Amino acid sequence: MPAQVPLSWYLILSAVLFATGAAGFLLRRNIITVFMCIELMLNAVNLSFVTFSHKFGKVDGHIFSFFVMVVAAAEAAVGLAIILTVFKNRATLEVDEISSMKL
Amino acid sequence: MHQLWLIPALPLAGFLVNGLFGRKLPKSAVNAAAIGSVILSFLWVVKTLLALGPLETPYIERYFTWIQSGLVNVGFDLSIDRLTAVMLLIVTGIGGLIHIYAAGYMAHEGGYYRFFAYLNLFMFFMLVLVLAANFLLLFVGWEGVGLCSYLLIGFYFLKKSAGDAGKKAFVVNRIGDFGFSLAMFLIMAGFGSLDFQTVFAKAGAAGNGVAPATITLICLLLLLGAAGKSAQVPLYVWLPDAMEGPTPVSALIHAATMVTAGVYMVSRSAPLFNQSPAALEVVSYVGLITAVMAATIGLTQYDIKKVFAYSTVSQLGYMFLALGSGAYAAGIFHVMTHAFFKALLFLGAGSVIHALEGEQDLRMMGGLRKKIPVTFTVLVCAAVAIAGVPPFSGYHSKDAILLAAHAHHPWMYWVGVATAGMTAFYVFRAIFLCFFGTYRGTAHAHESPLVMTGPLMVLAALSLGGGYIHIPEYLEPIFGAVHGEHDQTLVAISVAAGVAGIAIAWLFYVVSPGLPDGLARIFSGPYKLLYNKYFVDEAYDAAIVHPIRDGSTAVLWKGVDAGFIDGAVNGVGSVARAVGGGLRNLQSGYIRRYAAWVVLGGVVLVAVVGFWGGVK
Numbered sequence: 029m030p031a032q033v034p035l036s037w038y039l040i041l042s043a044v045l046f047a048t049g050a051a052g053f054l055l056r057r058n059i060i061t062v063f064m065c066i067e068l069m070l071n072a073v074n075l076s077f078v079t080f081s082h083k084f085g086k087v088d089g090h091i092f093s094f095f096v097m098v099v100a101a102a103e104a105a106v107g108l109a110i111i112l113t114v115f116k117n118r119a120t121l122e123v124d125e126i127s128s129m130k131l
Numbered sequence: 132m133h134q135l136w137l138i139p140a141l142p143l144a145g146f147l148v149n150g151l152f153g154r155k156l157p158k159s160a161v162n163a164a165a166i167g168s169v170i171l172s173f174l175w176v177v178k179t180l181l182a183l184g185p186l187e188t189p190y191i192e193r194y195f196t197w198i199q200s201g202l203v204n205v206g207f208d209l210s211i212d213r214l215t216a217v218m219l220l221i222v223t224g225i226g227g228l229i230h231i232y233a234a235g236y237m238a239h240e241g242g243y244y245r246f247f248a249y250l251n252l253f254m255f256f257m258l259v260l261v262l263a264a265n266f267l268l269l270f271v272g273w274e275g276v277g278l279c280s281y282l283l284i285g286f287y288f289l290k291k292s293a294g295d296a297g298k299k300a301f302v303v304n305r306i307g308d309f310g311f312s313l314a315m316f317l318i319m320a321g322f323g324s325l326d327f328q329t330v331f332a333k334a335g336a337a338g339n340g341v342a343p344a345t346i347t348l349i350c351l352l353l354l355l356g357a358a359g360k361s362a363q364v365p366l367y368v369w370l371p372d373a374m375e376g377p378t379p380v381s382a383l384i385h386a387a388t389m390v391t392a393g394v395y396m397v398s399r400s401a402p403l404f405n406q407s408p409a410a411l412e413v414v415s416y417v418g419l420i421t422a423v424m425a426a427t428i429g430l431t432q433y434d435i436k437k438v439f440a441y442s443t444v445s446q447l448g449y450m451f452l453a454l455g456s457g458a459y460a461a462g463i464f465h466v467m468t469h470a471f472f473k474a475l476l477f478l479g480a481g482s483v484i485h486a487l488e489g490e491q492d493l494r495m496m497g498g499l500r501k502k503i504p505v506t507f508t509v510l511v512c513a514a515v516a517i518a519g520v521p522p523f524s525g526y527h528s529k530d531a532i533l534l535a536a537h538a539h540h541p542w543m544y545w546v547g548v549a550t551a552g553m554t555a556f557y558v559f560r561a562i563f564l565c566f567f568g569t570y571r572g573t574a575h576a577h578e579s580p581l582v583m584t585g586p587l588m589v590l591a592a593l594s595l596g597g598g599y600i601h602i603p604e605y606l607e608p609i610f611g612a613v614h615g616e617h618d619q620t621l622v623a624i625s626v627a628a629g630v631a632g633i634a635i636a637w638l639f640y641v642v643s644p645g646l647p648d649g650l651a652r653i654f655s656g657p658y659k660l661l662y663n664k665y666f667v668d669e670a671y672d673a674a675i676v677h678p679i680r681d682g683s684t685a686v687l688w689k690g691v692d693a694g695f696i697d698g699a700v701n702g703v704g705s706v707a708r709a710v711g712g713g714l715r716n717l718q719s720g721y722i723r724r725y726a727a728w729v730v731l732g733g734v735v736l737v738a739v740v741g742f743w744g745g746v747k
Contacts, residue, residue, distance in 0.1 A: 053726050062722075127720035 038079040045072035059111055059121045066107075070100045133179045135192050135209040135262060138219065141172040142254035149251060153244025165247035166230045169254055173223035180216055187608045188212070189328070191264055198267070205325055210264035214609050217463060217602060218261040218395055221470045225387045226254050228586035232478050233379035235582035236485060246286060246377065253279035257388055261395060266315050266325040269396065273311065273360065276389045277304045283384060284376040296372040303369040307359015314352035321345050331402035343407065350403055350410030353396065354417065361393025362444050363451055364421045368668060370444055374436040378481030381436060386443045386477050387470040394450045394466050398459040401610060405457070415455025415536070419543055422448030424665065426553040430560070431651075431662040433493045435480045438561045442517070443473055445554060449532050452547065458535030459610045460603040465532055468524035471597045472516040475590040476558070479510035482583055483565060488574045493564040495572040502576040505584045507566050512591040514562050518555035519629040526626065527598030533625050534618065544621065548628045555632025563640035 049069035053062055074093040081089025114126060145168030153161050183190055189212035198205040211219070230250060237246055253276055260272025277300075285297030315325060321341040322330045333339045334346070357363070362370035373385045384390070397404065397414065404411055422445045429441035446469050453462035484491055486503050500507045516525040529551060537544035570576075578584070639647045651658040660666070717728070 050726075050730055054723055054730065057723075123722050126722070 035079065035083055038075060042072045042075040042079065045069075045075065057122050057124055059114070059123050059126075062123060063104075063107055063111065067100060067104070070096055132192065133182055133190070134175075135179065135211060136194065137175050138172050138179070138223070138262065139255050139258035141168045141175065142251045142258065144168055146248050146251035146255060149244045149248035153248055156244065158238075158243060161244045161247055162234050165251055166227070166234060168251060169223060169227045169230050172254070172258070173220075173227050176216075176219045176223050179211070180220075183211065186211070186213055186216060189215075191328070193264075202323060203319065203325075205265060205267045207268065208264035208326070209262040209268075210327065211262065212609060213606055214395070214398060214463065215261050217467060217605070219258070221391075221467055222254070222257050222261060222388050225470050225474050225590075226257075226383060228589055229379050229383040229387070229474060229478065232382075232481075232583050232586040233377075235580050236379055236481055237377060240377070242286070246283075249279055249282045249286070250380070250383070253283070253384060253389070257392070260392055264327055266318060266327070266330075269399075270308075270311060270315065273356075273392060273396075274308065276384070276392065277301065277308070277360070280304075280373070280384050280389055283380040284373045286376055286380065290375070293375040296369075296375040300369040300373050303366050304359045307356045307366055310352040310355025310359070314349050314356065317345060317349045317352065321349070327399065334402045334406055346403060347407040347410050350400070350407045351413060353400055353403070354410065354414055357393030357397050357451075358417060359393075360396075361390050361447050361451070362421075363393070363417050363447065364424060367421060367425065367444050368671060371437055371440040371664070374434070374440050378436070378477055378484060381440070382474045382477035382481070385440070386473040390443065390447060391450070391466045391470070394447070394454065394462055397451075397454050398463055398610075401459050404454075411455050411457060413455070415452055415539060415543065418448045418451025418453070418455055419536075419546055420448070421445070422452060422550045423546060424448075426550045426557070427661055428664045429557040430553060431658060432557075434491050435483065435493050435496075435561055435565065436477070436491055438493070438557055439473070439476050439480060442476070442554065442558065443469075445550065446473065446517070449529065449547070449550075452536055452543065453532040456532075456535040456539035456543075458532065460606040461528065461531035461535050463606060464602040465528040467600070467602055468516070468528040468594075468597050471524055471590055472513040472594040475509060475513040475587060475594050476517070478583075478587055478590065479506055479513060482506040482579045482587065483510075485579055485583070486574075486576045487572060490572055490574055493561060496565045496570070497568040497572075498566070498570040499576055500566040502570075503578045505578060505587070509584075509587040509591040510562060510566075513594050514558045516594040516597075517558050518633055519551055519626060520633075521626060522598065523595050524593070524597035526629075528602075530622050530625060531603060534621060537618070537621055548625045551625055552628035552632040555629040556636045559633045559636035560640055563636055567641050568644065 046069050049065045049067075049072060052065035052068065056062055056065065074096050077089040077093045077096070079089075081087065081093075111121070115121060118126065120126070145164045148164040149156070149161055153164075156164075180186070189210050191208060191210040193206050193208045195207050196204065197207045230247075233246070233250065237243055240246070256272045256275025256279060258272070260269055260276060263269035263272060281297045281301040284300050285294050287293045318330060319325060322333050322339075324330055324333075334341070355366075359366045370385060370390065374381050376385070404414070425441045425444035425448060429438050429445060432438045432441060446465070450462045450465050450469070453459070453465060483496070483499065483503065483506060486499070486506065487496065490496065512523075516523040519526045519529045533544055533547045533551070536547050663669075719725075
């Protein structure tokens with residue numbers, strides 16, 4: 029068996045991707061970018077699932093990652109629709125300007 | 132079974148009919164229910180007494196167990212003995228006459244059905260009171276008549292003074308009832324029962340295991356209860372104010388029947404009082420002080436009903452003097468004759484007031500002898516009876532009391548004689564001011580209808596001849612033989628005092644009407660003291676009413692209620708509002724800020740799990 033990539037590398041990559049996504053979510057103001065950051069976090073989690081699935085030789089992680097992909101696709105469809113509507117109504121993509129959801 | 136329960140049940144039925152449907156019924160139906168039920172009750176009393184015969188031992192009907200709790204066993208029992216028989220005849224007989232009179236007197240008043248409903252309810256409770264075979268059932272009637280008294284004093288509830296008088300009567304009676312309740316607790320603790328027969332049998336037996344001090348305390352507490360109901364010093368203040376009620380109520384409740392409940396209760400408890408000479412001594416002093424005090428106040432009053440109200444208080448004092456001297460039978464005798472002539476005085480006064488369209492001030496009357504001759508005649512009958520002129524009823528009962536007082540303490544006899552003189556004076560003062568001289572008012576006087584004068588004539592006959600009903604002899608099986616010789620000198624002195632009182636009244640108010648005003652100017656100090664009723668109401672206001680009201684305002688209202696209770700409730704509210712105000716800042720509406728909270732939460736979670744291995 030050729031020299032394997034160590035498990036920790038996958039997990040570090042997953043953590044880096046997740047942190048990047050979270051940071052982007054918090055720091056970026058463009059709603060499209062924020063949306064992409066969410067996808068990034070979801071895929072970081074997918075990577076962790078697949079890694080552990082491979083490590084323990086079980087199929088659960090694979091199945092979970094498919095579920096995540098399905099949800100992500102659905103979420104993308106709904107989210108993009110919301111973004112389009114917001115843009116039509118407000119002519120902006122700044123998240124901080126969309127703050128009417130408070131008491 | 133003689134169906135004793137029917138006696139109170141009939142007026143109760145009258146109350147239910149008028150109370151529930153009276154508003155829709157025609158006046159004739161209201162009259163039929165109210166007067167008919169009382170008359171039927173009276174007839175049932177007569178029938179029962181005839182069927183029971185001499186009644187030398189009590190006849191008791193036990194219906195059901197009312198309260199059963201541990202050692203306490205109270206039954207719904209009615210009993211009838213000679214004392215009860217006398218009271219039953221007074222209550223239903225006089226009550227019936229006054230009901231008939233009231234149909235005429237109240238004919239033009241609003242709330243006609245309400246008045247008769249209350250009056251019937253009063254009859255029910257009063258009959259329960261006298262028929263009760265144990266202290267607790269007596270207390271039910273006792274409280275019930277107090278309630279009806281309150282309702283009827285405040286009958287003209289649109290008048291503030293009437294409402295105030297009702298409340299005053301109720302509150303003052305509470306003080307007495309408090310004493311009565313404590314007495315019942317002590318009786319229960321000492322004798323283990325509230326049943327008259329059981330308690331009195333034990334009280335009479337030697338070595339009954341109850342300390343003499345306890346019996347004295349029981350008697351003094353019972354006296355406090357009696358003083359509240361029967362308007363004795365120091366709780367008499369409610370009765371003169373109670374004249375705010377309609378005049379038939381003053382006659383029935385506040386002269387003839389309810390106020391004698393205290394006398395009845397003390398006589399009923401005679402076996403207890405006989406064990407405690409000290410308590411009896413207190414009873415006689417209370418009675419004497421009340422008699423003198425009320426009589427002196429009565430000398431100066433100008434409201435015709437107030438004069439008779441103080442007269443009632445004074446005569447009740449006489450009755451307590453008799454009880455305190457151990458002459459229970461003489462006390463009950465005076466209850467009966469007093470019921471006759473005082474009911475007549477009040478109803479006659481009501482007839483005068485009715486004739487003058489509501490005028491009650493003696494200074495606005497005068498010369499009515501010719502205009503309302505029937506009323507004049509019956510009132511003179513009542514006046515000679517109360518003044519103790521022989522051979523009319525008051526002479527017999529008052530002399531029985533005065534002779535008993537002489538046997539008890541000779542000086543009490545002399546004070547009693549002086550009071551008898553004052554009684555004669557103030558009653559005839561009212562008569563002379565009302566019927567002699569010239570008319571000083573403006574209303575057009577007219578004689579009352581037969582429905583009112585009829586009962587007056589019956590009562591006048593009873594007032595004149597009632598002294599020949601030999602109550603003391605009739606009550607011998609209960610209170611023992613009448614002791615002491617009939618000293619003719621003492622009798623003559625008391626009669627002379629009464630006649631002198633009448634003569635002075637004649638001199639003051641008919642012969643030379645300027646004389647009393649001159650005397651009032653010369654003795655202006657004592658006169659003002661009497662005219663203002665010894666300032667007792669003012670003293671009570673200053674000593675009790677104002678401190679309680681001010682204390683309630685400053686401490687209970689401003690301090691406890693507004694400060695503590697409201698403060699706690701409002702405090703909870705404002706704390707919740709402040710916390711909510713703080714938390715509201717979290718809800719900014721900025722998505723990225725929500726996300727920051729989520730991330731922070733995640734970091735904290737990871738930190739807790741990672742460094743400390745989870746929350747323990």
